[in-house]
Each structure stands twice: as structure tokens, then as C-alpha cells.
Amino acid sequence: MPQPAAPPSPSVTVPGAIERLVDVPGGRIHLIEQGTGPLVLLVHGFPETSYSWRHQLPVLAEAGYRAAAVDVRGYGRSFAPAPVEAYRMTALVADNVAVLHALGERTATVVGHDWGSSIAANSALLRPDLFTAAAFLSVPYSPWSPVRPTDGFARIGGDEEFYVSYFQQPGRAEAEIEPDVRGWLAGFYTSLSAGTMPPPDQGSPFFVPAGARMRDRFARGPLPSWLTEAGLDVYSAEFERTGLTGALNRYRNVDRDWEDLAAWNGAVLTQPSLFIGGALDSSTTWLADAVAAYPTTLPGLVSSHILEGCGHWIQQERATEVGALLTEWLHTVHA
Template identity: 85%
Template structure:
């Protein structure tokens, strides 16, 4: 089988990792690859890229695995289709299938963070023959339920607008992001980081008053301890080049996902799984019921961990701890 094409290393180079471009159902997929052994496919969230796995790639490779982190479609150097509905969950699962085939493999363990978590979970749910285990970071697994997502998000907001609702209209969020991509990213990362997030009794950036912008409530001050100026340069350079529409289009497909996955109503994820969340992460608190339901919804769960004092960017905030939990789990499911 022909090998995926190697590409010149960009400014976001991760030492020891090889950059490749492979063909997927939606166009090209850019990925970082390091190590040999069973394939471990890592899926980032919003607003990130394959660079967010820079601490995990060498650790997973050193543990005896072929570690691969992709740029999800719409991000980095992967293709960015114009149609909003090209970013539905089933399409991203299809991209994962395409990557596994392009790498000459038959199976993979899939690991996802943030939006990558439901992409990973649904990869194992829809294609358990290929994705034989799934790790979910920050966003818990929750089976399909009868409430249309946009209706549920509208209820969460109350008198203010929940950020997922704010993201629904194409161009609206882009209008506040594009004039200062670096500043917007710094504020968004800070708002969900343990050492820079607003106090619990403060105004949340993830609820937007009428006529306001998300960034109006972003923290102002030093960067989170996990994010260096150089790291922020990498992210901001990528998104200044591509824009954030591809990532925002993931939010704009929640109702399409709901329709696509209705046949999986209440489905349990039976493949071996792992969950790691941050105790200070709003995803963990908003979805506490989903975590409590794991004995029923994740019968293959190997272990679940809530890291005290940790925010949302878990594999970057607490890289060593996440690496230990992740590689220990990988050795368990590949024993």
C-alpha cells in the first residue's frame, strides 16, 4: 500500500513527529505521527489543532504505540468544505475511518478531547469493528436523547444566550473573532483554564447578554500557566490563516447530528473506554448526570477520573498526569 505523503514541517512542528497528508472522504487530512505499534488516533476539539496533543504524542509513542494526531476537517492544513452540513458527526467519523485506511491499518484506539470526545465515542459506537476502544477527555459520553439540542441549549441560557446558541448563526461569532484572532483565542483559553477562569460567582463568558459579545466577559490578564506565548503564537497563526468557521460549523450541526443518530437512541458504548475530566471544568459540572450514568451507558468503562484543580484543557494543563492515565489504560486494553 502506498505510504501517506510526508509534508514540510510547519511552524507548529512537534519534535519527533512526522507531518503527513492523507486522503479522506472530505478531502485531505493533515496529521502528526510518532512511534510504532498499535494505532492510537487522537482527535482535538475547539478551538485547537493537532498541536494540542504535543505532550501526548511522544509519551504514547514511547509507550509502544503508533501515535497519530489529526487536524479535524476545517482546521489546520486539513480540507475545509464550504457547506455547513459537511461538519456533521457522521462525516467526522468517516474521516477517522479514512485515516485508518490511509495509514494501512485495520483497527485503532481513538482518543478525543472536547468536541473530539463525541467524535471518538461515536467512532467506537458506529464502527466498533474498527475503533476497538475509546478515551474521552473533558466531555462525558451521553447517549442520544429525545430533546432537540438547540431547544435544550436555548433553555440553558435563560435571559442570556448560551454560547452554543450564540455560535449557531453563520458569520456572527466570526465577526467578533476575525479582527483579533490572537486576543480572542487567549481569552477563550483563559476562560476555561483552572488558574485564570472567572470566579464561580462571576459573570460567565459562556452566557452572552443581549447585544453583547462573548469576548466582553473574557478574563483579562496573564495567560494560563499551560499556555506559553509561543504556544499561543502557533494557535493564532493557524486560525489567522484559516479562520474559525470550520470549527464553529461543528456547533452548527448539533441538530443534524440529532437526526442522523436518532437510530442510536439510548445506545450504550460497549467498547473499552476511559474518561478523564477536570473538576473545575464546566463540561464536567454541566454534564454531571452523564458521568453518574456511566455504569449504565458505558458498560466497557475501564476507569473514570476527575482531576482536582483542573480546568478544560486537560491534556495541556495536566500533561504528565493525563499521559500516565492514558498510557496505563492503553496497556490495559492492548494487553
Template identity: 70%
Template structure:
């Protein structure tokens, strides 16, 4: 397969089917997106990885895009998403893969590597650091954040609530959400934090308006908006609605480190990186296989889209140094 060609296919998984975009040949690199994205968030990485000699595969996580969207809320628990990733590797005729994730995809990638080290031989995490399972129950942690304001996670967790905000204007909401977390369009440090909701308000109240971030043009926004206008937001939001269930499911793995060779890339202006700085400092214990770790100055949350050249360079350098690399 020429590395310039992207092949789209559907493969069987426990969800029913998963859609993936594939480019290149060589060792398998599985790319897992976050919220609110789809396979397209890896559009800059697919050709770069293919050119470097890898079989790059970006999936639509269950609930997104052309992948299945089960009705049951608990179908979006982390254990199910790990099973999907394993099924993709098997459906592609491979025995192992490197798994790389961004945002929620980083959590999915980390848990996939934690639970199935026989399948996932290395793990790359973008934007969201690894934190071992365990600790306080998530709903109790989030309920104590923000004082009179409400943190976005519990706001997303009530079924139907965020859908009522987003779905009447998917395109406009996505544009604002992407801008709120992008380095060149995020609110000033002294402005109200877009991660929190004023009582009686909406998340969108704090989004910047009027311009797109530099990494996102109208055509890119059309792709994302088109997917969510077609699917609705529930499948994507159900990931947030399983956090307590994940906490219980993974209780036997409390405090367990990830030992495979690993990579972490974060943005210096990304709240996911700054708020979880303690998790990054704990990497010698929690991520003992860490081979490459970089915080990109002047970068926000959408790291592989905001800084594709840096991400591609650091990712391919890390991959090339792995055992069994090209």
C-alpha cells in the first residue's frame, strides 16, 4: 500500500463494528482520539508514520463517527474500549501494536497497555498524563471542584444535559470548544475559566467567539461538525458517564505502573498538563518505561493538530528507538 493512500474500512469488534483509517505498511501503530474528535484528528500523523515505515491506523472510538454506537450507557466503560482495541489488532491480522492516544484516547491507550501488555508493546500518551487506577471515587473528586461553579466533567455526566446545549448548534459549539483550549485563541489567564459552568449557565457562555484557532480551518471544522451532526453527542459523552464504573472495574489494578516503553507529550498551556503536573512528576514510579517526555511551549490541548511537525518528529523518533522498530 503506498503511504500516500488512506484506506477506510470497518472491522468487527465487541461494539459491533469499528471504523478505521489506515495508511502505510510495517509495525502497527494504533491511534486513539479523544473528545470531541474522530479519526480525523490524526490526519497529520497518518502520512508521517506511513512515510517512516509504519502501518498507521486511526480509529473512530465506539460512539463516534462510523463506528457502532451501542444504546446501553455501560457499553462505554473502559473495559469495553480496551476490548475494541484488542479486536482491531486481531482484525488487522496483527499480534501486537504500539498504541498512542490523545485526551480520552490517552486514558484508553494507557488502560489498553495496562490490561493487555501481551498485545500493546509500547504506549504513547498525548496531553493527558498517566495516573494509575485507584484513589478517591471520581464523582466525589469532581463534586468538590469549583465552589459555586460546576466543573465540566459532572456537567457532561448527566444524560441529556450537555446534548441539549450542543446539538442545536453542533458546528458553533465545536468551534468554541476547540478555540477555548487552543493556545492562540484560549481566554486570557484572568478571564473566566471555560472548564467551569456558572450556575444556571452553559459551557458555551465562556467560549471565545469570532475566530477559529490556527490549526482548524473551515474545511476541518466541516468534517468534525458533519460527524457529530449525523451521530449526535451521546456516544461521545457516555465516556464521561462511566468514570465511576471504570474506577470500580479497575480496582484490582490500583496503583499499578505502566512498564512498557512509553512516550508523553503535553502542551505547556494545556490544563490537562498543568493540573496534572503531580502525575508527571510521579512518572519515575508510575511510568518506569518512559523513554521520551516533552512539554511543548506555546501549545494548548490539541497537540497533534496544533503542533503536527513537532508531534510527528518526536513520535517517529520514539518509535524508531523501540525494540522491534522499523
């Protein structure tokens, strides 16, 4: 059964929401919950926490839904197992299933952003009996591919190293990030936001030249408009406390995921679905072919939206618009 969390710092609390710890296999997941009605499970990406859904929680609650934003294992106040393989996709899907059951619900709509989008997609794919609708923000749904992920990532970038490959070596990215967590997060958030992205002649932060650091190409300037100093404090305090290893271990499991999920080669998602991407978000533009394939891969797609002038942090950059799109879609799903 859900248990109250240890008292959080006031800065993490979302007004009107309840914080809980719920039991899952091997540990506990922390979540922020608001509202009553059909359950909507909100899953964040890298490097964020449940706090990234702070704008949508009250909107969904007001619209008649029970919105629950989790800290994915390895993040925030959720448990962080030591083995790298504990962060494989099947374990994260199992966490979502356990959260649903712990909250006393039989089914849920699952909504994810960034890595959370992939977690949402696989939750719907592996347990369609429980996750009866799914929404994907920034990262489009793409079925299993016969190309081993690490092999594919290694071919991207030519003489420079693609950021996923950079993240895959245990301890390497931690050595760059953890001496200055707040500064690194500020640079990463700023570099992927509309209006504060680095100029093209500075080079993409997604590619790392030999001997360089990822942060060497981060934008240098003020925070994006969606991120206050207080908000940055919330994120940085959580990662200062937990470190980045749990979050980065998601990247270190992509080949395990590929092996685990091979039986779903070419699988389509038939549940009612929604996609929202940012026109300036590389996660969306790189996977434009996946969006174009939606008539085949997402036969239950209700609507797809590309927000002009929007970067990667979509539910924070365009909080009002995303809240409205989610609510409109949910009303269709639950009509």
C-alpha cells in the first residue's frame, strides 16, 4: 500500500499534491500525486525528476484525473539499486506496473517525456492490459530494430563521439558532471531549450570531440525562460544528493533492452496514443521518419503535434499548451 514519503524539502513540494513512497520489486518509488479520477502516470526523462511535471499535475487534476508523476528508479527519492543491469527497460516497466497496483488501480494512461517516452511506450507494449493509452513527448515511438543500438550509435558523428556512446562508459560522464552538478545541469538545460541553444558554429553539444567534454559545447548565457534559479536549485539538489549514476545507467542498458525485447520486432501499439514534439528538438527531428511511420506503427494515434519554436523540455517550455493537448486527448480517450 502507498506510504507517506519522508518530509520533502519545501522547494520540491508541488502545491496541492501528495507525495508518496510505494513498494515495487526490490525497493520503493517516490511519486507526486494530485486529483481523483482515471489514473494518468507521468514518467520523466534525463536528467529530471517528477518535478518536471509540476505544471501538468494541477491541470490534469482539475480536468478530472488522478495524475501521478514518478521519480524513475535511480532518480530523486526513489530507490537506486547498484547493479547497472537493474536499470534495463523491463525493470522500469515492472516499476510502472507495481506503482499502478500500489495505487489500487486496474488500468492507467501512461505519459512519458524523453527516456520516459520510451518507458511509456514499452509499458504499453508489454502490458496493454494495464496501460490502455499512451502519450509520447519529444521522443517518438519507434519499434524494435535489428541494428544493435551501440553499433548504431558508434556510427553517428564521424570523428566525434555521439553523446549516448559518451554516457555509456561507467564513471566517465559522472567525472564530468558531479564536480559541478548545478553548472552542468544549467548548461544542459539551456543548450536544449528554444531561444538559448548554442550557435551552430559552436558545434552540437550532442557530439564530443576526442579529448573534450560534453559541456565544452554547452550554451553560455542566461537560463531559459522556463527555468528559474529556484527550479534549477530543486534539480541540482536532488542530483547532488543522488549522483548521476542511476540516471546514466539507462544509457548503459540499451543493448540489454535490445536483447530483452527482440520478440517484439516490428510490434505496433494499438492503444489510443498521442505525440507532441518540439520543432527545434533534436530528439524529434532526428526521428522524423518514426513520426512519418505513425500510420503503421501507431494505428491508434489520436493526434500528433509539432510545436513551432519549442525545444526539448516540452512540458516545461510550453506548459500551458502541453497541458491543454494532454487534457483534450484524455477526454477523447475516456469519453
